[in-house]
Amino acid sequence: MRALRSSAVAAVAAAAAVTAVAGCAAKNDGKGGGKGTVEVTATDSSCELSTKEFPAGHVRFAxxxxxxxxxxxxxxxPGDRIVTERENIGPGTSAEITAEVKAGAYEIACKPGMKGDGIRQKVTASGKAAGTAKRDPKLDAAVAAYREYVQEQADQTIPKAQKFADAVKSGDLDAAKKAYALSRVGWERTEPVAESFGDIDPKVDVRADGLEPGQKWTGWHKLEKSLWETKKISGDDKKLADQLMTDLKDWQxxxxKAEITPTSMANGAKELLDEVATGKVTGEEERYSHTDLIDFQGNVEGAExxxxxxxxVAAKNEPALxxxxxxxxxxxxxxxxxxxxxxxADGFASYDTVSKSERKELSDGVNALAEPLSKLAAAVATGK
Structure with a gap:
């Protein structure tokens, strides 16, 4: 979910100072990130690149x-399709992103404060991607299996979401509450793939504080607020339930057809842990229903x-990792x-019953997993 969560940003800043640096395979020290590395220097008002043209293939962004x-x-x-991303890069820290980039035109965006369209630079990946033909067949098999997995998750989501939508349309508040969290599991497991399209996530999973100027609030969380805070279902909510199903079927x-590579799978796994850190552990994702823990589990399951x-391949290249x-x-x-x-209904305790110390324990666990997970893309990039 692409939303600014002000308190979440503050909460992760300190953690980012440790985990972002620790997760880097090669830190940009101002002397160059190594051959084939695009250095990105972000400030509150700029996004400077060491080069705006680089060879297609596996590219490291320091x-x-x-x-x-x-x-x-x-x-x-083009079309704001997300090739790769890295969130929660704290002030004064570094991060490295490894991605497989085809030849073509792209934009690199730095988003200070983790909001808006960002400060953008046009770049070009030129030539033919080197080494693609020699990729380990195990990686091709992994991509094929993951493609089946994300499709399966979408297919399984539709009937669960329909059950939720039908309960909303019938005005059955209790039934809608019971169906709500379960309808979101498949989405949470594969969210980075859905987000890669650019236009679906803002329709179905945006929070009120993530709305762009002039954007109408639609999707799961608008209905969540009605069910748990307003505690009644309006005529508009019933229309929104139909719209949710239209948008989810579009996703399905x-x-x-999503573009999936071994590095996008690895980066997506890290993105899912970022989702946990910024939304689930803080309790802001499901602020009305407090069903954060099943979302948490979905994110972890998708990453795993x-x-x-x-x-x-990762175990062969980096057994310790x-x-x-x-x-x-x-x-x-x-x-x-x-x-x-x-x-x-969803098999977990309500998150508002989880104590501060227990939330800290969960946060520490997420950080401990996110640090090595940030190195997975580099471990599979060579495919040797």
Whole structure:
């Protein structure tokens, strides 16, 4: 979900100062990030690049945030299709992004404060991507399997979302509440793929504080507010339920055509952990329903699926990294299991019952997983 969460930004700034640096395979020290690296220097008012043309193929973006605000960096293809991104880059810290980029025109955007369209620079990836033909067949298999997975998640979401929409349209408040969180699981598992299209996420998953000027609020969270805060279903809500299904079916039709590469899978896994850090652990994602924990689990499951598919190559190239990721995924699942509640509709305790110390423990677990996960893309980039 692309939304500015002011308190979340403040909360992750300190963590970013540690995890963003630790996650870098090669930090930009002002002397060059290495051959084939595009250096991105972000401030509160600028987004400077070491070059605006680079060879197509596996590209490393070495980012330094010299501003006073937490920032994020996006690489956009035409139509604002997201090729890759990295959120939560704290002031004074660095991050590295490895992405597979085809020849063509792109834009790199720095977003100080993690909001808006960002400060953009036009760039060009030239020539033919080197090494693509020699890619490890295991990576091709991973991409094919992941494509099946994201389509499966979309297909499974539609009937669950329809159950939710039907309850809203019938005016059944209790039934709609019970169906709400379960209707979102498939989306949460594969959110970076949906976000790559650029136009679907703002329709179905935006929060009130993420709306652009003039944008009408639609989607799950608008209905969430009606169900838990207003506690009644209006005629407009019933129309929004139909619109939600229209937009989700659009996602279902398009998700199979998403551009997926081994590095986009790895970066997407990291993005899912960023989603947990900025929305779920803080309790801001599901601020009315407090169903954050099932979203949390969905994000972790989606990240783990991408990792498991890439693991045969990652473990060969970086065995210590794979061992650490196995350890941290096991740990985060154990932490989530502490908050299960068989009596709730979604299987988890309401997040407003989770204490500050317990939230801190979850946050620490997310950071411990996010740090090695940030290195996964580089581990599979060579494909050797």
């Amino acid at each position: 980012v330094q945030n010299k501003g006073s605000k937490v920032t994020e960096v996006y690489v956009y293809a 039709k398009r998700v199979g 699926k991408a990792y498991e598919l890439l693991k045969p 794979a061992k650490e990721l196995d350890k941290q995924f096991t740990a985060i699942h154990a932490q989530l299991d502490k908050h299960r509640d068989d009596k709730s």
